[in-house]
Amino acid sequence: xxxxxxxxxxxxxxxxxxxxxxxxxxxxxxxxxxxxxxxxxxxxxxxxxxxxxxxxxxxxxxxxxxxxxxxxxxxxxxxxxxxxxxxxxxxxxxxxxxxxxxxxxxxxxxxxxxxxxxxxxxxxxxxxxxxxxxxxxxxxxxxxxxxxxxxxxxxxxxxxxxxxxxxxxxxxxxxxxxxxxxxxxxxxxxxxxxxxxxxxxxxxxxxxxxxxxxxxxxxx
Numbered sequence: 001x002x003x004x005x006x007x008x009x010x011x012x013x014x015x016x017x018x019x020x021x022x023x024x025x026x027x028x029x030x031x032x033x034x035x036x037x038x039x040x041x042x043x044x045x046x047x048x049x050x051x052x053x054x055x056x057x058x059x060x061x062x063x064x065x066x067x068x069x070x071x072x073x074x075x076x077x078x079x080x081x082x083x084x085x086x087x088x089x090x091x092x093x094x095x096x097x098x099x100x101x102x103x104x105x106x107x108x109x110x111x112x113x114x115x116x117x118x119x120x121x122x123x124x125x126x127x128x129x130x131x132x133x134x135x136x137x138x139x140x141x142x143x144x145x146x147x148x149x150x151x152x153x154x155x156x157x158x159x160x161x162x163x164x165x166x167x168x169x170x171x172x173x174x175x176x177x178x179x180x181x182x183x184x185x186x187x188x189x190x191x192x193x194x195x196x197x198x199x200x201x202x203x204x205x206x207x208x209x210x211x212x213x214x215x216x217x218x219x220x
Contacts, residue, residue: 002155005141008210009162012134014203016196018042021124022170023185031178034121035171041125042164049131050139050156057143064146069219071144076215078140082133083208089201125167134207135163 025034062071138159142152161168173181192199 002158005138005155005159006162008134008138008141008207009159011203011207012132012138013163013165014199015128015166016192016200017128018164018166019170019185019192020189021128022167023182023189025121026170026174026178026185027182031174032171033118035167035174037118037121038125039164039167039171041122042129042167043125043160044122045126045129046131046135046160046163050135050160053131053136053139054143054152054156057140062140062144072215072218074140074144074215075137075211076219078133078137079208079211079213079215081208082137082204082211085133086201086204086206086208089197089204129164132204134204135159137207137211138163 021038022035025031025038028034057074060070061067062074139156142155142159145152147155170181170185
């Protein structure tokens with residue numbers, strides 16, 4: 001259970017937006033305070049949604065042996081959703097900026113990042129970490145496993161930590177080597193601006209294929 005849930009959580013953690021925001025906040029006037037609030041918002045969102053999904057699936061009896069068909073049907077459905085999202089992203093490549101067009105008004109995320117106050121940083125963590133299909137799939141692995149409450153809680157905690165790892169890991173590195181971490185994140189963000197779209201599409205596609213194979217094998 002732990003290995004499968006952790007693997008799906010790792011795919012869910014692939015978030016160029018989270019790394020971009022983290023780089024901006026670690027380069028702000030109050031880098032540690034702002035990043036901690038961003039992390040607090042991220043953890044709050046993942047914990048709350050993880051508990052809701054876990055409780056709902058457990059209440060529906062998904063962990064019971066008699067519900068094998070609904071259990072694997074759910075995994076198949078999540079797999080189709082993730083695969084469809086990945087293929088859609090792969091086919092719908094982002095358009096390059098048109099120099100002839102007027103500069104667009106900054107979006108909500110850009111405005112929130114431009115003024116990294118305490119409330120904005122916390123809210124940004126909530127917005128950026130809205131659960132993906134891969135995260136929901138990781139939680140359903142826990143919910144559909146026939147394990148104790150303690151084991152489920154510990155596994156869910158591990159999934160949450162993995163999902164937000166690209167926030168707390170840079171923060172820890174920043175505590176040890178602030179200058180080097182900031183430079184590395186800025187350089188990595190340059191790479192993500194070019195390849196981030198394909199990276200997310202690939203992660204969704206891999207998660208979708210794995211879930212579909214699991215769902216089909218369970219239903220066969």
